[in-house]
Amino acid sequence: MRYSIVLPFIAVTVFAAPLEERQAACKVPTTFPTTANSKLPNPFKFFDGTDVKTKADFECKNKEVSAAIQNQELGVFPTTAKTTATYSGGTLSITASDNGKSTSFTVSIKGASAANSPAIIAYGAASIPVPAGVATIVFNNDQIGAQQGQASRGKGKFYDVYGADHSAGALTAWAWGVDRIIDALEATTGHNIDTKKIGVTGCSRNGKGAFVAAALVNRIALGIPQESGSGGAACWRVSDSEKAKGKNIQTASQIVTENVWFSKNFNAFSTKANTVATDHHQLAGMVAPRGLIVIENEIDWLGPVSTTACMKAGRLIYKALGVPDNMGFTGSGNHGHCSFPSNQQADLTAFINKFLKGQDANTANIEKGPTADVASYIDWTAPTLT
Numbered sequence: 266m267r268y269s270i271v272l273p274f275i276a277v278t279v280f281a282a283p284l285e286e287r288q289a290a291c292k293v294p295t296t297f298p299t300t301a302n303s304k305l306p307n308p309f310k311f312f313d314g315t316d317v318k319t320k321a322d323f324e325c326k327n328k329e330v331s332a333a334i335q336n337q338e339l340g341v342f343p344t345t346a347k348t349t350a351t352y353s354g355g356t357l358s359i360t361a362s363d364n365g366k367s368t369s370f371t372v373s374i375k376g377a378s379a380a381n382s383p384a385i386i387a388y389g390a391a392s393i394p395v396p397a398g399v400a401t402i403v404f405n406n407d408q409i410g411a412q413q414g415q416a417s418r419g420k421g422k423f424y425d426v427y428g429a430d431h432s433a434g435a436l437t438a439w440a441w442g443v444d445r446i447i448d449a450l451e452a453t454t455g456h457n458i459d460t461k462k463i464g465v466t467g468c469s470r471n472g473k474g475a476f477v478a479a480a481l482v483n484r485i486a487l488g489i490p491q492e493s494g495s496g497g498a499a500c501w502r503v504s505d506s507e508k509a510k511g512k513n514i515q516t517a518s519q520i521v522t523e524n525v526w527f528s529k530n531f532n533a534f535s536t537k538a539n540t541v542a543t544d545h546h547q548l549a550g551m552v553a554p555r556g557l558i559v560i561e562n563e564i565d566w567l568g569p570v571s572t573t574a575c576m577k578a579g580r581l582i583y584k585a586l587g588v589p590d591n592m593g594f595t596g597s598g599n600h601g602h603c604s605f606p607s608n609q610q611a612d613l614t615a616f617i618n619k620f621l622k623g624q625d626a627n628t629a630n631i632e633k634g635p636t637a638d639v640a641s642y643i644d645w646t647a648p649t650l651t
């Protein structure tokens with residue numbers, strides 16, 4: 266970026282530091298607030314109380330949010346792995362090593378018929394229709410981090426490298442797997458995939474995973490979490506308030522007993538989710554300014570009011586960054602869990618066309634869901650970040 270400051274008689278050109286340098290200058294804390302706050306935390310204030318005023322400030326804020334959410338909810342997301350890979354006949358074979366340990370897994374690639382094809386990494390199998398011209402990369406996430414109830418904590422290929430006691434919950438382990446898939450695509454040829462046009466999807470528990478992968482892996486161009494509900498598009502605080510109103514909704518206190526999606530660290534917050542330093546509107550904020558289309562259902566357990574309010578707050582972050590159309594959420598009822606209904610097709614198509622196919626598609630103002638008054642869950646206003 267270059268600014269020209271015109272002074273009388275002289276023109277001075279000032280070069281702003283490149284992005285990496287500005288990010289390196291971020292002060293990322295190592296301890297995080299646990300102050301009770303029933304409102305959604307202010308995404309435009311650093312934990313030390315300073316205001317987030319610029320887009321560069323927001324990049325730093327995202328680093329602090331990422332550190333906090335890893336510390337309190339997700340567990341540590343390792344970024345030091347080395348990846349080697351081979352590609353042959355639709356199979357990408359990946360070996361990842363770190364700390365002197367290694368593990369191997371494969372993913373299958375289908376539908377990459379033309380050079381520079383976009384692709385969607387699908388957790389398990391895609392439960393959205395993947396259009397022609399977009400490849401599907403099938404990722405067996407359960408292999409990387411098991412999700413078979415409490416006894417499965419620390420099991421899977423991620424933990425073969427980092428140890429069964431590593432703080433990462435399954436959602437984080439899977440995101441690490443996604444990061445390795447992209448490394449592997451970058452290291453090989455012949456697969457026809459353009460690594461700048463990669464989306465990630467999954468439904469329900471795997472939707473939570475797709476959301477977290479989009480947040481943690483910044484090489485993902487489009488996040489497509491489907492019916493992720495609690496632990497994904499829902500905000501812990503809004504879900505607790507819905508539960509208090511008598512709804513049969515999944516909350517933090519239930520989710521930690523059901524499975525190992527989150528870090529063990531999150532157990533300490535399960536009955537006081539109002540003390541977590543962040544909430545999931547900021548999970549959307551971590552994806553910003555990249556593409557994000559959040560697909561939801563109206564099943565009580567998933568918290569339709571919570572996901573709607575939470576993602577409305579998420580869109581306020583995108584708006585503040587000047588890219589409101591890079592995020593949308595589309596909720597729809599009266600269909601089976603994870604059976605994609607035709608009335609969400611146009612919204613999904615627009616996001617895929619824009620962020621994966623590079624077309625000029627209209628993704629403006631996609632906010633569909635039940636009535637949810639976001640103003641009642643926030644006590645801040647979104648600035649225009651300069």
Ligand code: MCU
Binds near residue numbers: 471494523567
């Ligand atoms: C919506 O995702 C989960 C939900 O969080 C769980 O409580 C429930 O048991 O399973 C859902 C799911 O993954 O369904 C396939």
